[in-house]
Amino acid sequence: MNAPRVVLVGILCAASSAAAQNAQDMAVRYAIPASPAFKLVSVNETAILRPASFQQLTTALSNFTDKKQAFQLPREWGIEVAPVFMAKGRHLSASDYQQHPTLYRFRISAAVKRSESNGVNDVALGFRFSPVDKSDPRSNPDYVSGITALLTRVNQICVARVTGPDGSRNPELRPNATVGPVGAVCDNDPAIVTLNKQIKAFKDAWADSSWNKSQVQFAFAAHAHASDSLGRDPEFASAVGWFSAAKSIGTWGQFTGGLNVTAKRDTLDRQNRTTATGGVGFYTGSSKYKAFFESEIARDDTVTVGSAKLGAEFFLTEQFWGHLTVGWQSTGTDDKGRLVTRLTLSTNFPLKVTP
Amino acid sequence: METIQFKRDGGPLFAEVRSGFGHPGSYTLILWEKASNAKAMQDKVGNFMNTNDDWYELPGKAAEHDGRIVEAFVTVAPPRGEKEYFVALRVSQDDILLREISFSGSTDMQSITIDLFARLAV
Numbered sequence: 001m002n003a004p005r006v007v008l009v010g011i012l013c014a015a016s017s018a019a020a021q022n023a024q025d026m027a028v029r030y031a032i033p034a035s036p037a038f039k040l041v042s043v044n045e046t047a048i049l050r051p052a053s054f055q056q057l058t059t060a061l062s063n064f065t066d067k068k069q070a071f072q073l074p075r076e077w078g079i080e081v082a083p084v085f086m087a088k089g090r091h092l093s094a095s096d097y098q099q100h101p102t103l104y105r106f107r108i109s110a111a112v113k114r115s116e117s118n119g120v121n122d123v124a125l126g127f128r129f130s131p132v133d134k135s136d137p138r139s140n141p142d143y144v145s146g147i148t149a150l151l152t153r154v155n156q157i158c159v160a161r162v163t164g165p166d167g168s169r170n171p172e173l174r175p176n177a178t179v180g181p182v183g184a185v186c187d188n189d190p191a192i193v194t195l196n197k198q199i200k201a202f203k204d205a206w207a208d209s210s211w212n213k214s215q216v217q218f219a220f221a222a223h224a225h226a227s228d229s230l231g232r233d234p235e236f237a238s239a240v241g242w243f244s245a246a247k248s249i250g251t252w253g254q255f256t257g258g259l260n261v262t263a264k265r266d267t268l269d270r271q272n273r274t275t276a277t278g279g280v281g282f283y284t285g286s287s288k289y290k291a292f293f294e295s296e297i298a299r300d301d302t303v304t305v306g307s308a309k310l311g312a313e314f315f316l317t318e319q320f321w322g323h324l325t326v327g328w329q330s331t332g333t334d335d336k337g338r339l340v341t342r343l344t345l346s347t348n349f350p351l352k353v354t355p
Numbered sequence: 356m357e358t359i360q361f362k363r364d365g366g367p368l369f370a371e372v373r374s375g376f377g378h379p380g381s382y383t384l385i386l387w388e389k390a391s392n393a394k395a396m397q398d399k400v401g402n403f404m405n406t407n408d409d410w411y412e413l414p415g416k417a418a419e420h421d422g423r424i425v426e427a428f429v430t431v432a433p434p435r436g437e438k439e440y441f442v443a444l445r446v447s448q449d450d451i452l453l454r455e456i457s458f459s460g461s462t463d464m465q466s467i468t469i470d471l472f473a474r475l476a477v
Contacts (some may be wrong), residue, residue, distance in 0.1 A: 018424045049369040052376075090375035090441035090459060094403045097377035104377065137378045137434045151466055152381040158402070158468045159383045162428065167371055170387040170424055171356065171472045179357070180458050182428070182468045199465040208419040229421055 031258060032242040035080045036126030036221035040238060042079040048314045050080050057081070078111040094144065101139040105130040109221075109287035112187050121228055122237070126221035133217070134248065135210035143206055150202060154195050158186035209286040212254035218243045236272075238264040249284075254282040275300040288315035294327075309340075321346040357473040358424070359446045359454040361417055366449045368420055368475070371429045374403045375441030375459070380431035384444075386413055389422030417448065418477070426472035438462055444471040449463040 019354045033039040038048070051057035061102040085092065097104050109126040130136075137143040162182055163169045187286055219242045224234035244258035260277040279296035293309040309327020316322055321342045330337040361397045377477040384399040385425055396414050403409065443457035456471045460466060 005450055033445055052437065056439075083379075090457075091373075091375045093373060093406045094377050094379050095406045138379075144379045144397055144404055148379045148381060151379065151432055152400070152402060153429045154466050155381040155383055155428060155468060157384075158430065159398075159428045162470065163385070170390070170392050171426060171470075172387075172390055172424060172474075175390065177356075177470070177472070179456060180469060181460070181462075182470050186468050196465040199432055203432075203465070207435055242418070 011032040019121060031256075032128065032217050032219045032328075035107075035109040035110040035241070036219045036242070037124040037126055038078055038080075038124075038126075039224075040126070040221050040223035040240065041078075041113050041124040043076055043111045043113055043123045047074065047076045048078040051086065052085060053080075058084070075114045076112070080107060081110040094138065097138050101133070101136060102131045104138075107137065121226045122223065123226045123234070124221055124223040126219060128217065130215065130217045130247075133215050134213035135215065137206055142174050147199065147202055150195055150199050151313050154186075154192055154199075157189060157191050158182055159196070160281060161189055163187055167173065181311070189196035204326075211247075211287040211290070212248045212251070212283060214248045215244070215246045223320075235322065236265055238262065252281065252286070253284040253308065254285070273300055285313075289313070304330075304335075316345075319347055356392070356425075357454070358476050359456075359473045360369055360476055361420070361446070361448050361475040362477045363418045363421070363451055365417050367415075367416055368453075369410055370425055371410050371445040372401065372428075372429060373409065373443040373445065374429065374431050374462075375443070376433070376437070376439055378431045378433055378440055379403055380429060381441070382409075382429040384411055384445075385421075385424075385426045385428075387424040387426065408419055419439060420475045421462075421477045422471055423475045424444050426470070427473060428468055429472055430466055430468040432466040433462065440467065440469075441473065442469050444473070446473070446475070 004152075006197070035048075048274045049057070049060045082104065084106060088096070088104075099192075107128045109124075109128070111124045113122045114120070115122070134140060137147075159205070160175075162185060164174075173227055175201065221242070225237055226235070227233040235271045240260065240262045241259065242260050244256065246254055246256045248254050257280045258278065262275045262277075263272050264275070265272050276299060277296060277298040281292060281294040283290050283292040283343040285291055289312075291310070291312045293308075293310055297306040299305075299306065307327055307329040309325045311323065311325035311327070314324075322345065323342070325342045327339050327340055329340050365418055370386075370391060371443070372382045372384060379402070381402045382400070385396040386403070387393070388395050399411050401409055425446060426442065427444040429441050429444075431442060439459070439463035440462065441457065441459040443455050445455045446453045447463075454473065456473045458469050458471060460467075
């Protein structure tokens, strides 16, 4: 058995053989990336747009100009939208969303990156579907009813404040009455300040409880080399399909399973190679501190590799998370695999400037 | 103040309160008498958990509403990580939308209450 190698701060020790390196390359996580296209074409986080409305989208696109103020796509950019949600946006009621959550959760991602050296554009397009997502607050009856109860209390107090202590003041007779946010007369009311703190605590508790909620998701993304940023004359580079499912166990655990199939064109012999990866996992703990077991097996035309590991994830600060794993990884050769230990520190600093 | 014109001899008037972006929320719908602090109907208190019950017939014949003020206080809370909101007060007659009084914006606050109102006139 190989001696364990300790990895610090995300630096991975180099594989000792070509087979071991291949095993590392093939160990593609089955978890669906948040934006499938960005997984295939790596785009700087600051170049990614995530507009929630057409207004945000047009504002962001208005920044895509050259020195003469003509429209020009940047060398590197990405976009992710929920198109149906964005199209319906202002006219989307809570009950509409609850009746068709899969439709409104559907997301498209696209990424373009132009090489400085040869002018080739890497373009990728991705689609993500979430038929089941118990962590989605809009489609969860407990979240909706809980927060509605708090908002009803805020509303009642605010109405009493605005329409006068006797509850009767017509806007015609109310000085400075305007359509819009009620403002300080309600926002600074002590009872409403307290209720807003309760609302924040409710939202935070919901977010903390979402880590192990049940989900079913699948996604697809394709990557091509193109002659321009609009994807003309595309040449296939790779395509990936994902499926993942998670089942919650009370408030303390979660089972996960997933499958990933990747087809990739070899740049040397121009042959397409297909890799399939499947895995299962179990997690227990809380949002900030959890232990887990994960296992994966990956297979392509030439080799099958596998891994199994125990690990822990722990919250340090809002910007730093730690991960510790100890596990076994096969190399796809005749040896018995190797023991790998890894300690990494992840950061969560906001990089994207929203429009 | 915005004015919503309607037909004196048309059918009853209906008021509807809406919240966009799928946000949950609560509202109070008020119908004021003309130039008075008296109310023409009991306040309607509702929420957006079921949009089927966010339609309200304004009591009485259409002509009686001339000069009255229809008002809605709408309180919404975008989920964590979101800021945009949209709320609207819509008045209809004979299945025709007469006018929509709306307001949209973004907020960092946990909840926001918006005042929407308009005068009804023939």
